[in-house]
Amino acid sequence: MTKSNLHQELVREQAGKICETYKISQDEVSNILVSKIEDYPKLKKLIADANNLKSVYRTREFKDFIKKIRKEIYFQLRTYKKVSDSITDSHISTRERAPYLQDFFKQIDGYLQGAETILDLGGGLFPASFPFDIYPKLKKYVWVDKNKDAYEILKKHPHNKLILHNYPLNKNNWEYYLPNGKKEFDLVFMLKLIPVLHRQERHLLEFLSTVPAKLVLITGSKEAMVKKQDIFKRENAVITKFIDNHQKEIIKKIDLPNEFGYLIE
Numbered sequence: 221m222t223k224s225n226l227h228q229e230l231v232r233e234q235a236g237k238i239c240e241t242y243k244i245s246q247d248e249v250s251n252i253l254v255s256k257i258e259d260y261p262k263l264k265k266l267i268a269d270a271n272n273l274k275s276v277y278r279t280r281e282f283k284d285f286i287k288k289i290r291k292e293i294y295f296q297l298r299t300y301k302k303v304s305d306s307i308t309d310s311h312i313s314t315r316e317r318a319p320y321l322q323d324f325f326k327q328i329d330g331y332l333q334g335a336e337t338i339l340d341l342g343g344g345l346f347p348a349s350f351p352f353d354i355y356p357k358l359k360k361y362v363w364v365d366k367n368k369d370a371y372e373i374l375k376k377h378p379h380n381k382l383i384l385h386n387y388p389l390n391k392n393n394w395e396y397y398l399p400n401g402k403k404e405f406d407l408v409f410m411l412k413l414i415p416v417l418h419r420q421e422r423h424l425l426e427f428l429s430t431v432p433a434k435l436v437l438i439t440g441s442k443e444a445m446v447k448k449q450d451i452f453k454r455e456n457a458v459i460t461k462f463i464d465n466h467q468k469e470i471i472k473k474i475d476l477p478n479e480f481g482y483l484i485e
């Protein structure tokens with residue numbers, strides 16, 4: 221193998237390994253590796269001088285480099301960044317739902333048709349993929365999320381029915397978000413939110429159960445957000461416990477290849 225091939229081989233092998241763990245394409249990882257390796261001149265020289273990759277993989281330089289790359293990819297996948305022209309591609313939750321979006325809306329279409337008010341809790345970038353045009357009855361879509369990046373991205377793509385509140389969920393009482401004259405929302409979205417709160421801010425679940433709503437749609441993921449790992453059982457247990465604890469009734473189940481959910485009242 222020639223010296224320059226060794227460099228390419230390292231990128232190919234490592235990109236393959238990273239893709240086994242993380243939900244990112246081989247091309248994306250290869251591009252990251254190729255550009256980041258430029259910041260590691262010692263490693264570049266080691267590769268240039270080496271006869272095989274095994275000796276490179278044993279070095280501290282390589283180990284530090286790959287550890288840093290894996291960490292960066294992990295954080296990149298978890299955060300909201302404008303990564304492409306499509307804003308729904310900017311976060312993994314919405315990006316993953318994108319291929320099944322039509323199916324998603326088809327499964328709740330009857331309920332959406334009748335809704336005048338929607339509250340989207342921990343909404344992320346979901347409003348960016350919401351088909352406002354096909355739900356003319358909808359008057360207000362209220363979004364609440366503490367994430368600043370998601371807020372900034374949505375602010376650049378306004379819609380006259382979309383109201384954005386960049387707050388933590390327990391910052392205000394529910395009356396604060398209710399449109400004038402309304403006592404409850406027709407539909408509340410808690411998409412991929414309950415398992416996150418269960419892990420990070422369990423005390424908020426009680427508050428969430430008091431949301432004034434005719435219907436609530438709760439979903440969870442079948443696969444972990446960043447890593448390739450089946451998490452259906454774990455997420456389903458958390459969500460069904462939340463529903464049982466608050467004595468809500470499941471009126472419809474939602475099922476997509478990588479997401480599941482319950483419509484409750």
Ligand SMILES: C[S@@+](CC[C@H](N)C(=O)[O-])C[C@H]1O[C@@H](n2cnc3c(N)ncnc32)[C@H](O)[C@@H]1O
Nearest residue numbers: 313314342343344346365366367388389411412
């Ligand atoms: C897994 S993402 C789901 C995003 C979106 N609902 C979807 O399904 O595409 C969870 C979202 O909940 C938001 N979130 C988590 N804890 C929150 C809190 N305490 N207050 C407000 N937002 C929160 C995060 O910022 C993130 O945008």
